[in-house]
Amino acid sequence: MVRNSSNSKSGVVRISISLPSDLLASFERVSKKAGFTDRSKAIQTAMRAFISENEWLSGNESGKGAGLIELLYDPHTRNIEKALTLIQHNYNHIVTASTHMHLDDDNCLEAILVRGDARSIKRLVKELVEKKGIKSIKVNFVKVI
Secondary structure, eight states, X not given: OEEEOSOGGGTOEXXXXXXXXXXXXXXXXXXXXXXXXXXXXXXXXXXXHHHHHHHHHHTOOOSEEEEEEEEXXXXXXXXXXXXXXXXXXXXXXXXXXXXXXEEETTEEEEEEEEEEEHHHHHHHHHXXXXXTTEEEEEEEEEEOO
16 A cells, blocks of 8 residues: 655655565564664665566666675686776776785685776676676676666
């Protein structure tokens, strides 16, 4: 059920939802530990995160955003560091920073911060995924809502 709020200037609407009691109890506990004192603010934050994550995953490629691309790769793969650097330079309009971490003899982690058009970020991710030596890739993308 959706009802118009008396505060129509801000565009806020009041809704009513049904939840299992254990889900609500968990949400209340976690949101309080996270520092939320207002249930509405906690739900708004959760909804924004849900929208941001699922629009990215569902293929909606429009809009601006920012994110972190985490790459786990084999440093022994021929020219992998050079290839990763070249790709990042080719996308310097969206790559804002990167850092490298040696995990052990056979694994390195590259963290790449990006900001810009979602389509460009997806193209960058596609190029990175296709490189030999990449063991895993994780993308955390936040759409600016």
